Amino acid sequence: MGNADFGYPSKAKGDSNGVQRVEVPPKQPFFKSLNNNLKETFFPDDPLRQFKNKPASKKFILGLQYFFPIFEWAPRYTFQFLKSDLISGITIASLAIPQGISYAKLANLPPIYGLYSSFIPPLVYAMMGSSKDLAVGTVAVASLLTASMLGSEVHATENPTLYLHLAFTATFFAGVFQASLGLLRLGFIVDFLSHATIVGFMGGAATVVCLQQLKGILGLEQFTHSTDIISVMRSVFSQTHQWRWESGVLGCCFLFFLLVTRYFSKRKPKFFWISAMAPLTTVILGSLLVYLTHAEKHGVQVIGDLKKGLNPPSITNLVFVSPYLMTAIKTGIITGVIAMAEGIAVGRSFAMFKNYNIDGNKEMIAFGMMNIVGSCTSCYLTTGPFSRSAVNFNAGCKTAVSNIVMALAVMMTLLFLTPFFYYTPLVVLSAIIMSAMLGLIDYEAAIHLFKVDKFDFIVCMGAYLGVVFADIEIGLIIAVTISLLRLLLFVARPRTVVLGNIPNSKIYRNIEHYPNANQVPGVLILEIDAPIYFANSSYLRERIIRWIDEEEDRLKSSGECSLQYVLLDMSTVGNIDTSGISMLDEVKKILDRRDLKLVLANPVAEVVKKLDKAKFIENLGQEWIHLTVGDAVAACNFMLHTCNKRSPAKEESEQWNNIV
Missing domain, CATH: 3.30.750.24 (STAS domain)
Structure with a gap:
């Protein structure tokens, strides 16, 4: 290996025996050396190279395309692309509508805000995102984190207005944090969430979410706000006299239907649309069943009224005063990091299948801007969930226009179809959430970690057990701490x-x-x-x-x-x-x-x-x-x-x- 391999001209000289020795590299000016080191650290992809030796007008266009990739690919958009994106957008809308309502309930927010969050953010991402396959919307883990962290300070049922405003504020700070990381080229911070950490954390969060849904499946009205398994199971079995068999039978039937359709779609990938349409089908069937049998009068809880209309502005509802400001900031940063890590990982996974690259820093800016705009338009935290993106990918999407089609479908729902959700039973929403969460418990990945790297398995299980037996924040802290200790151990x-x-x-x-x-x-x-x-x-x-x-x-x-x-x-x-x-x-x-x-x-x-x-x-x-x-x-x-x-x-x- 010569000095040329170091990035310097080779000046190695031989001794009398012809043996080559290392020469000292030529000295560089301090500021040039510093500039090279900073560039390699923060700009390894050298995004400014395309601006070199270009006229000012061309630089402006390139800059516009950098922050708004839609201006880069839109001129090449074809009718064939539109047909594919139209099918994909309608397909993911059928999944986004019931999931949006379900995840809003998981976040202890009125269901309508799940639909609001599936309208504005996808439009923003379609203009600023660099992934062709990512489908934007609410996610279960971020929803549960929001409920857990905000619920420890403000009770959602006792003070719903303040709770809602804090959710908007946390979303605002999550967006500011995400966009700042992207603009400052600090995306490598997300890399500290290792694959093992994410597998364990997601599995633990999915387990907790499934346990939380026992409230809806059993028709319970009072339930613990803690997320650990001990508190949840104590709350479930201390109220056996309030279990409603009607709700339980209905929930188990719909959960069985959702799991069967998902299993069939995995075995027969060309029938992916069956699994994608299953949540909306359960909502329709459940609503019809309740309407025809008047089950709401026999203990089956329903959504109730959903007001018509598009997203109302919420910029004046952001809370920037004590004593809740720090709670909103902490919630925003933690949920923002988790959502950002999930969205970027999902986007990169599907980009690999289609052999194109996505810019992690661009994605952070896009996520940040869609959450900032969303917080001002009655939306809570959104990212690119795996389930929705997988449906988008399998449906044959070509560009981010599929997000626009999905947003338009949600808009039509908000304008005309919300009254039809009045009779939707809450037990159906619980079944939809449980079905989605069971797919996040990746036991095969945990087994693979155990076979390949025992330390990674310990990190994974630390995150899982911390989330399940303590709470989500502690589980995340345990996983990150173990990962950092491992890193320090390798260095030390x-x-x-x-x-x-x-x-x-x-x-x-x-x-x-x-x-x-x-x-x-x-x-x-x-x-x-x-x-x-x-x-x-x-x-x-x-x-x-x-x-x-x-x-x-x-x-x-x-x-x-x-x-x-x-x-x-x-x-x-x-x-x-x-x-x-x-x-x-x-x-x-x-x-x-x-x-x-x-x-x-x-x-x-x-x-x-x-x-x-x-x-x-x-x-x-x-x-x-x-x-x-x-x-x-x-x-x-x-x-x-x-x-x-x-x-x-x-x-x-x-x-x-x-x-x-």
Whole structure:
């Protein structure tokens, strides 16, 4: 690996034996170096490259297309696309309407606000989103989070107006947070929610949501506001005398119908529309059944009146005063992060199937703007749910126009069809929610985590058990904490291994992984498998010295030649700080006292620059820093001339010299 691989012209020079050594990269001005580092961190996709050497008018158009991708693809839109998007939009509308009503009830909001939230946000996303397949709407987990976090401060039934206003305010702050992350290019923060964390958190939240729906299935009027399984089950079984068999039978029948249709659609993907239409079918059948039998007079609870009309403005309802401001901010940030992580993950998954890319930062801006606009138009938090997006994908959508079609269908519902939902039984909404949530309990992913990575499985189960037995916030905190501890553990305790030579080659590999690899006589080759920072420098110093002690003891007990060189393979050391440099300097001093020589192999350009500035290279000697482990071994004087007796090690050494 030469300096050209570091991004610099190769200036490596050979010694008298023709061995290539590492040269110090040319110095760069401070501000240029800083600019390059910041650009690589925050702009790895280099979104500004398309603006270079363009006239002002073209830059304006490109800027408009960057923030509003609809202006980029709309001129190429065709009638064939419209036919596909029309079918997809109508299909997801049939799912969005009953889900919107159901999830609003889950958030302890009037059902009409679920329809409001399925009208305005999809229109905003269609203009600003970069995904062709994402279908925007409310989601169960964010709805439950909203109910849990806001409900701890304000009771939804005792003070419904304040609760509603806080829901709008939390949505506003979620939007501001999401858009800020996108504009500031801080999307990598979402990456701290690992796959294992999301699997466990979503599974736990889905379990909690299903348990919460026992209230609707059993027709209970009083129910706990806690989300943990113990409180829920205590609330259920302490009211056995209030269970309504009519509601229970109806709920079980509709839940069975929804699960059967979903199973059939999964087995026969071309019949995806059966599962997509099933929720609306249950709403229609349930409403007709209640209307014809007057079941509402026999204990079956119904939605009741839904007022006609489009979204009323709510900008004046946002709450920016104490004592509820911090509650709204905290709720907005937590629900915003979860919704954003889910939406981006879903969008990327379907983009992969169609072989196109979506910009994570653009998506954050789009999510943020649709929630800011939504909070001002009587909507609560929305994102791109998996179930709705999967239906959109399977229905053959071509562009985000499917979201526009869905929004128009919801608009027609708001204007003309809301009276028809009067007799919709709440038990049907509970069955719809339970059916959707059972699909989020991904036990197969948990089993896969257990087989592949036990630590990831612990993270997953920590999130799941935290959500189920404590509450959603604690479960999320547990999962993120375990993930961060794992990350810190990897940084603070990096792996170091001894390398040996694969016979008849110049390849060096871990001797524990490759038992046939031979250690080079007189040379201890160690690979450091992480950047060297203050957090791990002390550990690495102690570990390197311990490797040296163990190697010397081994050589002494076997009667082989003594150790002369310690070679550090730094190919995976991406960076080093001052503590790391001090550690290397201390190791060199310890080796000098033991009459051993320190040799470095394959340090990257950033490490070489810092070692040069710290005068470490000058102190070590540039001839002891090499491009490859093979070059470094060839340059070492490992002729075991200090041995007084002929040993197998000497014969191996001579054979090795012949190879080199």
